[in-house]
Amino acid sequence: MKKTQRYFFGKESKLKSRKLIQQVFTEGKAFSVFPLKVVWLPHNPSQHLQVGVSVSSRFFKKAVDRNSIKRLIREAYRLNKNHLEASLIQHDKHLSFFIIYNAKEALDFAVINECCKKIINRLIKETNGAH
RNA sequence: UCUAUCAGCCGGCUAUCGCUUCAUUCAAUUGAAGAGGAAAGUCCGGACAGCAAAGAGCAACACACCGGUUAACGACCGGCUUCUUUGAGCAGUCAGAGAAAGAGAAAGUGCCACAGAAAAUAACUGCCUCAAUUUAUUGGGGUGAGGGUGAAAAUGUGAGGUAAGAGCUCACGGUAGUGGUUAGUAAUAAUCAUUAUGGGUAAACCUUGUGUGCUGUAAUGUCACGUAAAUCAAUGUUUGAGGGCGGCUCGUCCGAAUCAGAUUUAUCUGAUGCAUUGAAGGGUAGGCAGCAAGAUUGUGCCAGUAAUGGUACAGCCAGAUAAAUGAUGGCCGCUGUUAUGGCAACAUAAUGGUUACAGAAUCCGGCUUAUGGCUGAUAGUUUUU
RNA sequence: GGCCUUGUAGUACAAUGGAUAGUACUGGAGUUUCCGAAGCUCUCAAUUCAGGUUCGAUUCCUGACAAGGCCA
Numbered sequence: 001m002k003k004t005q006r007y008f009f010g011k012e013s014k015l016k017s018r019k020l021i022q023q024v025f026t027e028g029k030a031f032s033v034f035p036l037k038v039v040w041l042p043h044n045p046s047q048h049l050q051v052g053v054s055v056s057s058r059f060f061k062k063a064v065d066r067n068s069i070k071r072l073i074r075e076a077y078r079l080n081k082n083h084l085e086a087s088l089i090q091h092d093k094h095l096s097f098f099i100i101y102n103a104k105e106a107l108d109f110a111v112i113n114e115c116c117k118k119i120i121n122r123l124i125k126e127t128n129g130a131h
Numbered sequence: 132u133c134u135a136u137c138a139g140c141c142g143g144c145u146a147u148c149g150c151u152u153c154a155u156u157c158a159a160u161u162g163a164a165g166a167g168g169a170a171a172g173u174c175c176g177g178a179c180a181g182c183a184a185a186g187a188g189c190a191a192c193a194c195a196c197c198g199g200u201u202a203a204c205g206a207c208c209g210g211c212u213u214c215u216u217u218g219a220g221c222a223g224u225c226a227g228a229g230a231a232a233g234a235g236a237a238a239g240u241g242c243c244a245c246a247g248a249a250a251a252u253a254a255c256u257g258c259c260u261c262a263a264u265u266u267a268u269u270g271g272g273g274u275g276a277g278g279g280u281g282a283a284a285a286u287g288u289g290a291g292g293u294a295a296g297a298g299c300u301c302a303c304g305g306u307a308g309u310g311g312u313u314a315g316u317a318a319u320a321a322u323c324a325u326u327a328u329g330g331g332u333a334a335a336c337c338u339u340g341u342g343u344g345c346u347g348u349a350a351u352g353u354c355a356c357g358u359a360a361a362u363c364a365a366u367g368u369u370u371g372a373g374g375g376c377g378g379c380u381c382g383u384c385c386g387a388a389u390c391a392g393a394u395u396u397a398u399c400u401g402a403u404g405c406a407u408u409g410a411a412g413g414g415u416a417g418g419c420a421g422c423a424a425g426a427u428u429g430u431g432c433c434a435g436u437a438a439u440g441g442u443a444c445a446g447c448c449a450g451a452u453a454a455a456u457g458a459u460g461g462c463c464g465c466u467g468u469u470a471u472g473g474c475a476a477c478a479u480a481a482u483g484g485u486u487a488c489a490g491a492a493u494c495c496g497g498c499u500u501a502u503g504g505c506u507g508a509u510a511g512u513u514u515u516u
Numbered sequence: 517g518g519c520c521u522u523g524u525a526g527u528a529c530a531a532u533g534g535a536u537a538g539u540a541c542u543g544g545a546g547u548u549u550c551c552g553a554a555g556c557u558c559u560c561a562a563u564u565c566a567g568g569u570u571c572g573a574u575u576c577c578u579g580a581c582a583a584g585g586c587c588a
Contacts, residue, residue: 007148016453019416052453063171064490071150071457078149079458098453109458 009078015052015096020044024098033118035103035111036073042127044094049085051077055101069101072109076116084120093127 015021028041044050053073055066077099088095099119 009149011151014453017417021453054453062489064488067454067490068457070453075149075458 007078007082009074009081012047013050015050015098020050020096021052021098024096028097031122032102033115033122035101035107036115036119037100037102038097038119038123039100040095040097040123040126042093042095044096048088048094049081050096051081052098053077053101054098059101059104060106065106069106072112073099073101073116076109076113079113080116080120084124087124088127091128095123095127097123 015024023043024039024041028039030037030039032038053070055069057066060066060069084095
């Protein structure tokens, strides 16, 4: 079990409910690690962890570019999220957050991956430090 | 060699970590399938759904040579006419290529800057004539030939005619209408007779003909939640109150049902009802269907000039919803550049790329726009023989 | 996904199909002042793009591009 660590990112761990997204944006806290911005809220009724990804159509007009950036972010998140999930289950916390791509140009996978690691570490600190 | 047009294709296998749907399994798992020619723009046309039912006129909008294709279209195919351009020819004309929002300006209204006498009634100048007198001017009449400006100037040339002139008359033409004949399904063409001589603009208003109801899958249905039109109170009213005919008008249509009582047994009365005000209370946006077998895809044959249609066989081929088809590698294939060898084809090595435009969102038929590389065909061009 | 609206100087607006596209603010230069501000004078700067109709398009028509709005 430990030797083959899985990196699932299925339907259950995506933030889909329109109501919850509204709540996250109105009540949640935000910080940003360039080029990503995170809005998070320590609340989720169904799962321990749910996440959503968004790219503004103001910066990227073509649907192809938006989709490819979202795929990159999701890939980076998928590879790094296991620490966060474990910590949440350990402390029995619930979290839902949203990642927004904030740059005007498309960046490499390596940059986004580094950025994602920072975000995960900070989220672990925030959720544990609150209580 | 280059350019243009048309048609076709865009890699294959595999490793690790993953995504969506379906099937399977108690479950873990396992298996199968998974983006384009434009999926785009939303410019047209349909299918499908709702608006309970449902006239006439007007408005609004669209279209406009003829025939065909199609479920339908403003799309497509074929033809006609006009125009542009190239070539040939003395010329009439012929041939090739391309374009056309191509009904009506001879129903009416408007507009045509600047320039020009004048932009369509006419006037000015001029020409001719008569009268007067200051004998080179004025006034009356006739005329629409001359005025060289403009994008456009009152049908062109020649002759007759007249005081001067004028399609005023004649001949040959041009243009337009009407009526015949011939060819053609038709537009139209050729020809004959006759009438007229009226500039442009309808992508100005408009007229004629034809057609169109509106809204759109966030439609719509259904399940859950549960409220609205439900509850409570007060007041008023109780048969012609109100409502419909899709945007407007006309004319017209509906005007119900249930219960109780009374009787004239099809009427009356009352209530449910309707309107207004107040109180209390309340706020969802989730699931499923629509939604994946169809004007379907591929191949062959037949009909047709073609668009397209018919038929036989085979196939089932995305279905998400903050929205799947991805990330990192390897090998083969393809290909660019450089170096070496070779007359050349090519071979070897190094290095790089594997792409452009672009991501389904109810589904189809077109149009438009964005697009790199390769292959084939056709046309033109350059060089060599 | 669907349905609409609008494109004019740097900004906000105007224009009957007809001289060189106008007004205000802004920018630049000059004048005034000991120096500034304000004022005055002069000046730069635009019809989103491509076709078409017309003798002639900001205007009319078609297509593209861009910006903005709405849906229960």
